[in-house]
Amino acid sequence: MKQVEKMITLMLESKDRKIFTVGMGRSGFVARAFALRLMNLGFNVYFLGETITPAAEKGDLLIAISGTGSTKMVLTASSAAKEIGAKVIAVTSFPGSQLGEMADLVVTIKGRTKAGMPTEEDYLARQIIGEREPLTPLGSIFENNSMVFLDSLVVELMHRMGRTEADLKRRHATIE
């Protein structure tokens, strides 16, 4: 997939710069799980909103995760990043969303996101005709797919950067 190859390239180009990840709610946990592995890999990485997040500068990279591509806080951060001259990668189900539109690169992760959810009225109609509830409420599919996708990126980055699992372990938290 060309999008993925481009994402890897952008990330490797940021090896000597700063990478930020951002997301709200469950997408935020996926963004943090990814940031943790990037830290293990030796990247200079931060999750936006945590304590020691430094200033973003021109040429830095923001990886924004939002199934709908319209989470307000994520849009605010992404547009601030663009103003500073940082690059933005959007991981979203909706490449045509506001986030997708402003990003330098969109990686599309399929999901039945909240944006695609039937309206309240639909619910009543569906209940009357006995339609069953979905097996995956709200953004769950997107979140699980993103986590698996980003973890597969980590493995690819390990290979390209020549990192072994021992390298990762050396950087892993020891006093928790």
Place this chain on the structure above:
Amino acid sequence: MKQVEKMITLMLESKDRKIFTVGMGRSGFVARAFALRLMNLGFNVYFLGETITPAAEKGDLLIAISGTGSTKMVLTASSAAKEIGAKVIAVTSFPGSQLGEMADLVVTIKGRTKAGMPTEEDYLARQIIGEREPLTPLGSIFENNSMVFLDSLVVELMHRMGRTEADLKRRHATIE
């Protein structure tokens, strides 16, 4: 699976009590993603270590997530919970671990956890003989498996509690 059925029963019994989830690092993000969905479902749930976590009381439930079952902070929290008279469910790859031993219920999630990692010396030997790096460094398999497993629990709980997706959405964060 009997373990899963027991876990659902314990959780439904805690509907009018408090549920806490705990985990460190990436297991902590899985624990938070699960807590968020339990909140959507209407549970009185808290992730240990966040701001508004109240006192645990006798009869409350702690869900502790740790691949190795030996994360120090998780053991500390679980043993404090036991002292207070709260029940502990361990989600771990190692039922025989210290966490597994102290828990009221263990749900085993397969993973190639850090505890099962080859030693440094093994690495050298493996590199000499050209053995490849694993596709899933550190606890990644456990973390992904746990997230998918716990999300499937959410769906089962939705059905047993008679909750629709609209119910979940009503409780979902709106000002982020």
Place this chain on the structure above:
Amino acid sequence: MKQVEKMITLMLESKDRKIFTVGMGRSGFVARAFALRLMNLGFNVYFLGETITPAAEKGDLLIAISGTGSTKMVLTASSAAKEIGAKVIAVTSFPGSQLGEMADLVVTIKGRTKAGMPTEEDYLARQIIGEREPLTPLGSIFENNSMVFLDSLVVELMHRMGRTEADLKRRHATIE
């Protein structure tokens, strides 16, 4: 001070509703420290951005803390809150800021905030003339003042709500 009396009134009126606090960076830690005490007092309170934050609804209350009154994430949250029909209290040094303008109530806390910081050029000029560095860099005065002010509110709320310290302790985290 009339502002403070109005803030207490708004908070007591929210006793059976939800209160949210929000802030970024060090103001965020002050917002969380305040949320924790409100939880101790028995309020139904959440820090925006943490795991179990539920949907805000018409009539809920958002307490937004920002020295400059122009922190983007705080503005985004506050304007979303206003749209939903929630009330917004701004704790800021700049009542005329964008945050101050959109808030239902502004409580002004003096500080030498970042907004009032000399420009880069000023620094050079000041260094040439040997002007000393301030004793309180960036937003430190605002953050310390806010923390002390909000803790004094807690005491006043204790009295008005008839809560004793034992009541607060009963709700305090026990398994950390």
Place this chain on the structure above:
Amino acid sequence: MKQVEKMITLMLESKDRKIFTVGMGRSGFVARAFALRLMNLGFNVYFLGETITPAAEKGDLLIAISGTGSTKMVLTASSAAKEIGAKVIAVTSFPGSQLGEMADLVVTIKGRTKAGMPTEEDYLARQIIGEREPLTPLGSIFENNSMVFLDSLVVELMHRMGRTEADLKRRHATIE
């Protein structure tokens, strides 16, 4: 004060190493507010429990904040740090506490901490005789004193390291 001078010396010696801060609840917010300023100053600093916290190594420094000196999670982290060969500075009201005993350096911050709180029985007695509630419930005094004390350390470190406010600002989060 000799304790403070020693703390500054230990911190300056850690300039090319890693510094970790830790604390639970409101002491944790103080620990994070301090970590943020240390990041502004150019230290390689982490708050324990956040996403990108790397491995602690021999010679690193842990600053543990606990009014009572007996918060379980803080003790667990501090004892893990000691095992690894990291130094521990305890900021506490009780130098004789378990935390104080295991630390390499104790900085005593006065406070009316939870450890010094009257028992439940005392409350009844005090209410009968009409004794008033304290103006500062639980650990509030310790937390406010610690925040002011640590912020004064920041100013001293600025001077000793030759940092200007412009230096701090350059490292301050820009996309929040």
